[in-house]
Amino acid sequence: MSRSYKAIAETAVQDLYEVTSAFDSVSAIFTLMLEIFPEDSTPHAFAQLGTLGLKDWYTKVYQWCECMENEMDDANVGAQKAPPLPHYLLDQRSSDVAEAISAERAHATRWWTHLNEMRRRKELPEWVAAGIGTHDEHDLMLESRKTVNQALFGSDDLGGDQQYRAVVLE
Known part of the structure; x- marks a missing residue:
């Protein structure tokens, strides 16, 4: 769970107000002690200090x-007075995000390809090879890419990625 700094600060203030309520309760105990114990007694002195x-x-x-x-x-x-980001900065950020995602996807695809080739050559332990390079895994990868694109850019378009299998996977 991730909370904003504002939410954390609001919770902290509320907690501190609750601490002041606890102080009131303890103060009531000290006040009662001041009323019950004689002025020259140790409990009375402790109640005064408290x-x-x-x-x-x-x-x-x-x-x-x-x-x-x-x-x-x-x-x-x-925050309310702060001007919104200029359109060109939003476009630049979107472009930067798209480039970063593309680079990560290229890296992931490269490793997926290496693992698939190792599976085909039976160079992987069976427990690893069981889920590598399957049609289901490839489809899951395409679906997760669509989900990310939809969430970030409002589109399912995978750009240069093909939504079909160009080669038969074994």
């Missing part, structure tokens, strides 16, 4: 929450 420490931490955490919320608000406003 109350002071909690107030300090409560303030720090609450200020941190407010700061983070302000930063996230500023980031949201900045």
Whole structure:
């Protein structure tokens, strides 16, 4: 699972607010101790120290929450004001992605071909050779390429790849 930095920050702020609620609960315990134990007792002194420490931490955490919320608000406003990428940059990125995918596919096809040839020459262990170079595997590869193209470019077109088998696979 992959979350955006914004989602992580929002979760962190919510968690910190929950910490302040926990501080309130602990503070209630210290307040009760202050009421029950005599002023000259050790538990009363501990309750006073605890109350002071909690107030300090409560303030720090609450200020941190407010700061983070302000930063996230500023980031949201900045993101909304940011101009969209110029069309030529989008085209260039699409072109770069298409080239990278094409290079990866050429590499994968080269290795698939080598493994298929090794399978045909019976140079692979049976457990490896069982799924290499079959019609089903080739069809699966073409389908996955179509899926990637559809997701990235909105088209099933495989470009220069042929959607049929030019040679009979064994």
